[in-house]
Amino acid sequence: MTDDQGELEAQFAQWRHYVQRRRELRQADVDELEDHLRGSVDDLVAAGLHADEAFLVAVKRMGSLDELSREFAREHSERLWKQLVLTGGADGPTPSGRSRRDLLVMVGCAVGAAASVKAPELFGLTLEDDAAFYGPNVGLFALPWLAAFLAWRRRAAPAVIGALVALFALGAVAANAYPLAEDSQSLVLTSIHLPIALWFVVGLAYVSDDLRSSRRRMDFVRFTGEWFIYYVLIALGGGVLIGFVFGTFEAIGISPETVIAQWVLPCGAAAAVVVAGWLVEAKQSVVENIAPVLTRLFTPLFTAVLLAFLVTFVVTSAGIDVEREALILFDLLLVVVLALLLYSASARDPLAPAGVFDKLQLALVVSALLIDVLVLWEITGRITEYGTTPNKAAALGENVILLVNLAWSAWLMTGLIRRRVPFAGLERWQTAYLPVYAAWAWVVVLAFPPLFGFL
Incomplete structure (x- = not known):
């Protein structure tokens, strides 16, 4: 086997592993899709493309896996409903047995939670x-x-x-x-x-x-x-x-x-x-994902609300209330903005060029970034004037963490729109940053009570 053939087989193995994670596809269906993909790759290689190029073009022509899954689910609705209610049947003994075991384990864990x-x-x-x-x-x-x-x-x-x-x-x-x-x-x-x-x-x-x-x-x-x-x-x-x-x-x-x-x-x-x-x-993605669809609806709405808030803040010159309830509200707002960014990223075709929706998301992130700066300014001023409390210290740390994420996300999205940064860079940044939130939550839980004298 040549080096090119070995690399191509490795790519097929990676694709097959990804496809097999979709429970709505049986093994026979995976084999059929792979045969179709291999045939397309062979035709492209015969036409003069390099093996790696042929593989990428063939996968792109097949569409994203989620699109294939949705089309497959529509054409096999009877099997879809059988899987959703876990009745088994035509899917064979292995998927049915796995589903029944999942159901039994779920019931046991649910009873444990209730107890x-x-x-x-x-x-x-x-x-x-x-x-x-x-x-x-x-x-x-x-x-x-x-x-x-x-x-x-x-x-x-x-x-x-x-x-x-x-x-x-x-x-x-x-x-x-x-x-x-x-x-x-x-x-x-x-x-x-x-x-x-x-x-x-x-x-x-x-x-x-x-x-x-x-x-x-x-x-x-x-x-x-x-x-x-x-x-x-x-x-x-x-x-x-x-x-x-x-x-x-x-x-x-x-x-x-x-x-x-x-x-x-x-x-x-x-x-x-x-x-x-x-x-x-x-x-398991048999039915169209709900969360990414909702992002398409709420992204423009939240963008309009944040822009309206910023305009009102500038016109009225009103200060921001930094009491606990207001701080929680602003932090939740910034988290929702990041959630909208994350869920749209989870459903986006990574090879698709930047479009109008990406520019709208950039406006949303920049608006949230400006609000975060305003909140941080108010918190810092109150701490400098009156001293710190557990609430203000926690809010300060959370807003700094959100500021870093929003700022770099805005930079990457600008590069994406200008076609200088691939979408994969934005996705890697968001997923790599998740442990930061977890670490800060543990810091607040473990370190803050003794640090502030259990106040």
Whole structure:
């Protein structure tokens, strides 16, 4: 075998590995697609192209894998619905068996999450009377079970499993070891930042089959968006169900309020964390991704809102309120901007030239960058004048982290629009920056309480 043939076979192997991750495609379908790709490559080589060039052109002609998946799902709708409801059948014993095992493991993890919420009651703690306990520990009830489900699906190595256990144990220590009063700022910061830190531990479980892959990190970003959407849909459906339960039981003179408040709501909310993750995994891009579609809708809307805010700020010369609620609101706004950028990147064709939507996103990022600078200016001024507090210190660090990401993203997007920077550079920057957020969340949880005297 020549060097060119060896390199070409390596490219085919890489393509086949990527395609086989799509659960809606059976092995026979993968073989058929590969035969089509090989035939196209052979024709292009015969026409005079180099093997590497022929492979790239052939893959480009086939369209992106997501487009192929959507077309395949439309043409095989019967098989699609069988996979979504896990009935098996024509797909053969292996996919059906895997789906059933996924379902059983998911149910076990969901039950474990629900039981974890009620476990503190064995020690005399209740949701109504012990908010200081449940607030910091909220992420520890369900997220370890979601991570366990994902680690099982990815067949995580023992070293990764050990790291997951250690990180969740560290979170449990951080949530319960410090003497935090119910009205302390550190308690609120821990309640906000620990679930964020633990979500990145879930991300470690998600990418455990390829820890160094930038693409797998981007897959986790997509997973996060779709998990959130599924969780909201489950919550809305659960709200409708609870409404019917109230109405029907009260019609016969029985009030289900206690059962719903003490059992249905907390257990259902915890179990839904795992169920939503299972739904994203079961769908596995068979149906068109929802989050990237929403970015197309909300990017122009958020751009208009941010520009309107900046114009109003300049015209009125009003200062920015840097109290805790306002700081959280601004940080959430900047995070939403980054989420819009990330989700659109996850669905973008990396070979496509820059277009109008890319310019719109650049305007969005630049607007968010200017707002971040204004917020940082106000926070720095307040700290200089009145001293620092845990809230202001956390907000300062978070806004600096967001500033770095937004600034470099704006630079890369400018280069992309001017065709001097490939899209892959922007994608690598975003995925490489994810651990920074996780590290800062752990710093706030572990270091801030003792640093500020458990204030």
